[in-house]
Amino acid sequence: MSTQPSLSRRDFIKISSVAGAGLLLSFYLPSKDELALAATGEAFAPNAWLKIDNDGIVTITVARSEMGQGVLTSMPMIVAEELEADWKKVRVEQANAHPTKYGSMSTGGSFSVRGSWQNLRTAGATARELLISAAAQTWGVDRSTCRAENGKVVHSSGKELPYGQLASTAATVHAPTGVRLKDPKDFKILGKRLPKLDTPSKVNGAAKFGMDIRVPGMLFSSIERSPVFGGKVKSFDASKAKATPGVRDVVQVDSGIAVIANSTWAAFQGRKELSVQWDEGQYANQSSEAIWQSLEEMAKSRGSVDDYEGDAESALAGAAKQVEAVYYAPLVAHVTMEPMNCVADVRSDRCEIWVPTQSPQQIQNEAARILGLPVDKVRVNVTLLGGGFGRRLQTDYGSDAVRVSKAIGAPVQVIWTREDDMQHDWYRPCTYNVLKGGLDKDGWPVAWMHRIAGPGSRGLVVAGSTPPYAIPNFRVDSHIKETGVPIGAWRSVGPSQNGFVVESFIDELAHAAKKDPFEFRRHLLSKSPRLRRALEVAAEKAGWGKPLPAGVGRGIAAVESFGSAVAEVVEASVAKDGSVKIHRIVAAVDCGPIVNPDTLEAQVEGGIVYSLSSVLKDEITIAKGRTVQSNFDDYRILTIDEMPKVETHIIPSTESVGGIGEPGLPPVAPALCNAIFAASGIRVRRLPIKPADLKKS
Amino acid sequence: MASITLIVNGKKQTVEVAAETPLLWVLRDTLGLTGTKYGCGAAHCGSCTVHVNGEATRSCVTPIEYCEGKTVTTIEGLSADLSHPLQKAWIQEDVPQCGYCQSGQIMSAAALLIQNPHPTDKIIDDAMRSILCRCGTYPRIRRAIHLAAGQKGGK
Numbered sequence: 085m086s087t088q089p090s091l092s093r094r095d096f097i098k099i100s101s102v103a104g105a106g107l108l109l110s111f112y113l114p115s116k117d118e119l120a121l122a123a124t125g126e127a128f129a130p131n132a133w134l135k136i137d138n139d140g141i142v143t144i145t146v147a148r149s150e151m152g153q154g155v156l157t158s159m160p161m162i163v164a165e166e167l168e169a170d171w172k173k174v175r176v177e178q179a180n181a182h183p184t185k186y187g188s189m190s191t192g193g194s195f196s197v198r199g200s201w202q203n204l205r206t207a208g209a210t211a212r213e214l215l216i217s218a219a220a221q222t223w224g225v226d227r228s229t230c231r232a233e234n235g236k237v238v239h240s241s242g243k244e245l246p247y248g249q250l251a252s253t254a255a256t257v258h259a260p261t262g263v264r265l266k267d268p269k270d271f272k273i274l275g276k277r278l279p280k281l282d283t284p285s286k287v288n289g290a291a292k293f294g295m296d297i298r299v300p301g302m303l304f305s306s307i308e309r310s311p312v313f314g315g316k317v318k319s320f321d322a323s324k325a326k327a328t329p330g331v332r333d334v335v336q337v338d339s340g341i342a343v344i345a346n347s348t349w350a351a352f353q354g355r356k357e358l359s360v361q362w363d364e365g366q367y368a369n370q371s372s373e374a375i376w377q378s379l380e381e382m383a384k385s386r387g388s389v390d391d392y393e394g395d396a397e398s399a400l401a402g403a404a405k406q407v408e409a410v411y412y413a414p415l416v417a418h419v420t421m422e423p424m425n426c427v428a429d430v431r432s433d434r435c436e437i438w439v440p441t442q443s444p445q446q447i448q449n450e451a452a453r454i455l456g457l458p459v460d461k462v463r464v465n466v467t468l469l470g471g472g473f474g475r476r477l478q479t480d481y482g483s484d485a486v487r488v489s490k491a492i493g494a495p496v497q498v499i500w501t502r503e504d505d506m507q508h509d510w511y512r513p514c515t516y517n518v519l520k521g522g523l524d525k526d527g528w529p530v531a532w533m534h535r536i537a538g539p540g541s542r543g544l545v546v547a548g549s550t551p552p553y554a555i556p557n558f559r560v561d562s563h564i565k566e567t568g569v570p571i572g573a574w575r576s577v578g579p580s581q582n583g584f585v586v587e588s589f590i591d592e593l594a595h596a597a598k599k600d601p602f603e604f605r606r607h608l609l610s611k612s613p614r615l616r617r618a619l620e621v622a623a624e625k626a627g628w629g630k631p632l633p634a635g636v637g638r639g640i641a642a643v644e645s646f647g648s649a650v651a652e653v654v655e656a657s658v659a660k661d662g663s664v665k666i667h668r669i670v671a672a673v674d675c676g677p678i679v680n681p682d683t684l685e686a687q688v689e690g691g692i693v694y695s696l697s698s699v700l701k702d703e704i705t706i707a708k709g710r711t712v713q714s715n716f717d718d719y720r721i722l723t724i725d726e727m728p729k730v731e732t733h734i735i736p737s738t739e740s741v742g743g744i745g746e747p748g749l750p751p752v753a754p755a756l757c758n759a760i761f762a763a764s765g766i767r768v769r770r771l772p773i774k775p776a777d778l779k780k781s
Numbered sequence: 782m783a784s785i786t787l788i789v790n791g792k793k794q795t796v797e798v799a800a801e802t803p804l805l806w807v808l809r810d811t812l813g814l815t816g817t818k819y820g821c822g823a824a825h826c827g828s829c830t831v832h833v834n835g836e837a838t839r840s841c842v843t844p845i846e847y848c849e850g851k852t853v854t855t856i857e858g859l860s861a862d863l864s865h866p867l868q869k870a871w872i873q874e875d876v877p878q879c880g881y882c883q884s885g886q887i888m889s890a891a892a893l894l895i896q897n898p899h900p901t902d903k904i905i906d907d908a909m910r911s912i913l914c915r916c917g918t919y920p921r922i923r924r925a926i927h928l929a930a931g932q933k934g935g936k
Binding site: 151152153154279280282283284285286287288289290291292293295296298304329330346347348349350352353419420421422423468469470471472473499501502682686689690691692693694697715716717721722723724725727729730 | 818875876
């Protein structure tokens with residue numbers, strides 16, 4: 085392999101030839117934390133690859149995880165656009181974990197496309213220019229007479245050469261400087277509804293999720309965990325479990341007692357025969373009631389101030405009208421359709437792991453730490469993820485497999501049952517929110533105070549709580565309470581619960597001011613033109629202000645998160661028995677340039693359904709230190725007949741590129757609750773929505 | 782242990798497993814057919830749906846002894862070359878997101894179309910209600926079923 089010298093200090097692309105087999109571009113995609121660093125151009129280490137082989141096959145290596153958000157298609161589309169590639173010849177490869185090669189490989193924060201947009205385009209454009217130079221050199225013509233088109237370079241005379249025949253030469257020609265990116269009006273691939281590259285494999289059973297990994301000699305394991313958070317094994321009797329047909333061994337690991345068997349079913353059966361005594365620890369009596377009570381108690385005093393402007397307290401005291409409310413956001417679980425699982429094959433000097441993860445490097449580091457191996461002796465293969473939603477940012481299920489494989493000296497697949505998955509999740513924090521708002525004599529808000537108390541971390545509890553509205557005096561303060569319940573990132577994270585609280589309370593203020601909730605928000609968004617535009621488009625497309633059938637109410641909400649602005653209008657009605665019917669949802673999305681509108685719509689619909697399950701169905705509750713819900717019968721999710729009609733309107737935008745996996749989610753809960761208020765006069769301040777509370781007397 | 786003989790995707794198979802072992806785990810762990818998914822183990826989610834003698838069946842709660850002499854079709858057996866009308870429709874509508882539940886969705890839809898070649902939205906809802914998808918592919922599932930049935934939807 086030969087490598088051209090770096091073009092300049094600020095470059096992030098390396099050009100190589102692969103033993104005469106084509107062109108290889110290595111380039112760098114910054115992680116979220118590295119954006120600032122990347123802007124300086126100081127830290128060049130290639131972390132993504134674009135390869136063009138002599139058959140003209142373009143292969144793009146992606147170091148992000150595919151969990152349904154379409155990243156294995158969207159990232160290649162960006163490269164292919166600038167490359168003028170023939171889309172039919174574009175292939176994608178999933179990168180294995182590497183500590184440094186790819187920068188951060190974490191998939192979260194709706195960051196994959198927005199973090200890579202510029203560099204993927206530049207890499208594609210650089211390859212395109214190299215191929216044009218190679219053709220010009222081959223033909224002995226001026227390169228200005230050549231252009232790239234659909235996987236070929238075409239000369240003004242009409243002659244053409246496919247990329248495959250140019251790739252090896254392209255690796256040797258002088259590298260271009262100041263590569264020009266295409267004008268978006270010339271885009272042929274970006275903005276098109278291209279089907280996802282992995283779809284065929286997902287309709288014939290060929291797609292391999294973590295659960296589908298089979299390794300020679302692999303055994304199956306299921307682990308009995310402490311039912312109480314933080315509990316430890318006191319003692320156990322495995323004699324009956326070991327006598328179960330198919331069971332090979334029973335071992336104690338950090339997370340509990342692992343039953344190892346010839347099949348998953350035998351491991352499940354053996355596990356039922358275990359007798360385990362637990363030291364239930366300090367949270368043995370934890371309960372939802374006790375958690376809410378402690379949060380309410382904490383919220384009586386001022387917490388640490390997260391954000392403020394002006395003097396909210398004085399402004400509130402002097403306001404012509406004061407409004408107060410308490411909002412509750414519940415614990416909710418991720419419940420990916422594929423329960424947690426991992427395959428590990430631990431040997432004396434190395435370890436190989438197959439895992440559906442959003443955090444391959446964290447899995448790798450954790451395995452190395454557990455085994456006392458250097459990180460480069462741990463190979464982590466990232467499989468397809470049967471849903472992620474933040475749950476697979478955690479490493480607990482990976483560590484399970486490493487520990488069991490180490491204990492038995494054989495490759496093993498550790499499978500969590502649905503009950504394990506639901507009862508040992510890292511839940512979205514439950515938050516207790518005290519809101520106070522002050523209006524001036526004209527009905528405009530002059531003060532906003534929001535106190536939040538919840539478990540987990542400040543980031544998970546507080547993010548997304550700063551009101552986007554022009555309110556001269558506001559303050560957000562918070563308390564964090566340790567409850568023993570594992571808390572983690574849940575699709576759209578802080579904005580998922582704070583969007584509900586903020587966008588519901590601003591609605592309360594609008595009604596208190598006797599102003600139209602849309603016009604009220606619009607007026608207060610004068611300094612947030614992007615969000616205001618989304619609000620206006622949603623209102624216009626939904627026909628805001630137009631008459632509705634009797635009993636149907638309209639609600640609106642707008643939230644900017646993960647670099648995108650989304651507003652949604654919900655039309656809903658409440659039946660006599662208190663059940664809620666959603667008639668229509670209109671979403672307006674500004675996420676900057678569009679990669680694939682089809683994927684975008686799917687993500688907005690997906691975010692809405694994900695939220696509605698938690699809003700309309702069940703919450704996670706705690707009793708005797710354990711999660712009460714265990715399967716889809718007591719923690720229900722939305723079904724096809726309950727799926728409302730969703731219309732997604734993409735706003736043409738010159739704003740910077742934003743995320744789309746999460747931003748569709750936060751506005752739907754408040755828009756629905758605001759619609760319920762419009763329809764019934766009942767204000768929902770506690771999720772999930774309970775029909776009993778909406779029942780008409 | 783029991784010796785059970787059944788036809789899986791057109792091929793005769795004899796398996797030696799505990800008689801109460803659910804068909805799901807025989808397919809996945811014994812026969813290596815991993816296209817059929819485990820989602821809940823309690824017939825709540827439908828990810829494990831296969832056809833037993835042509836009927837949509839939750840393989841996670843179907844003991845293998847019940848399958849003695851019966852014909853089982855899994856997603857791998859629907860068509861090897863993506864030629865089944867539902868697979869074509871699923872690709873055209875680009876239905877899957879994460880894809881994990883899709884085998885169960887497609888097998889349920891296939892059983893529905895055998896019984897009712899031109900289902901209305903209501904009939905689709907009734908047949909597909911219990912097959913859960915966490916990603917929210919429901920609108921596309923409905924469109925794809927209508928497409929495969931060769932008719933436009935309407936309640």
